[in-house]
Amino acid sequence: MAGMPQAKLNLIDGCPRHVAIIMDGNGRWATQRGRPRLYGHHAGAKRVREIVESCPRIGVDYLTIFAFSTENWKRTQVEVAGLMSLFRRYIVKETRALITSGVRVRFIGDRLRLDDKLISMMNDLEAVTAQNTRVHLTIALNYGGRDEVARATKRLAEDVAAGRLLPENVDEETLPRYLDTHVLPDPDLVIRTSGEARISNFLLWQSAYSEYEFVDTLWPDFTGEEFETLCAAYGGRERRYGGVRG
Template sequence: MSSRPATAPVSAGGSALLPRHVAIIMDGNGRWAKKRHLPRIAGHRQGVEAVRRVTRAARAMGIEALTLYAFSSENWRRPEDEVSDLMGLLRLFIRTDIDEMVRENVRLRVIGDYRRFSPDLVALVEDAIARTAANDGPILVIALNYGAQAEIAAAARRLAEKARDGTIDPAMIDEAAIEAELDTSDLPPLDLLIRTSGEIRLSNFLLWQAAYAELLFVDTLWPDFDAATFADAVAAFSSRQRRFGGL
């Protein structure tokens, strides 16, 4: 995976260049519900609808990979009933949407330590991954129990083990060697990272991959994010000049 991404082919409109890989920190479900005097689970349910809208919009635009921050390694600190609700929504999303992924040639990928989840949910996730593994169309990446610092630390451990075993020379460990050990090693380089709800931080998400990504922070709460909002974000990306440290 190169840290200097190439843009995708021209868009359907024929001019603006598309990002190949877009990632989204889906923030604001709780605030959306609070504004409407609803329980937080209502915001999460509407957030799932936003996932459907945006994944379909990305597919229609020709985005190669879309990565969604669904459950961070820090989300375990939330109340137990909210974590349980999130797990239930994940189950429902996979069960109701997997047939569409298969039909639309979408390949599902998961990054993060999802095996910490309950055995039935792990089996459901792995079955969905297996059912779409042969697809060669757009990639939908779900980050589950994911934390970027843990990802980088795990990559460092694997490289240290290889150096200890003599399979690599420590002097040859460079950026490319580290990238090859990351969860995202088989994905296009990250071009655009979006965070919704007005917060301006990365929250331990794709820290290495975001080194030269374009960052976009929008005020829209995630349940209100739709195809038009996504198109606006892609248009903002297309208007920027990317120099990767050059002139």
């Protein structure tokens, strides 16, 4: 990422400000090549760098990626352990580049089930990139949309019980303040790779009015060029938020 261009940005007209990606297909990509699934996950981690590098060039300010879901614990112990090791390696390997490239990193999801070392590394990465503003990279780790809403509702209920919030003041603007993403804008565009056409419990509240793109490309083959093409296509969509044209 140290090589991210610093010259005048080549903004795409109507480019989405916030793009969220369900990075699917790592395992199938590896299987097609006769390799273990973790081989695909490592290839997918490398692809993240190219997509992050594309963001400032085209005008994407926020990028949120789905790295590990609350349902992914159902996978084999070998795969889960390998993924946790990969997350630690990613932080160690990419920290310097993220800092120098102006990327701010945030993590969303329930950290309680993660090991202490990984949590500490996540906290440190958030801290050392906190002043960066060029790209806001959010990594969803042990994240599930329903789990997030449940945790947010619990915190909201605690505030009501403590008298800090009146029940009659709770509306659809209240809950988002308790979500993991409370400091982020809602995603304009959600992309899912690998040919699957489902949202898999990702940003359920936040993506209520997002545009979606489901592409056949497996994540390790998803290039910056394809990412930019999808962002450019977004600019041709008319978002009416339940209204009518004009």
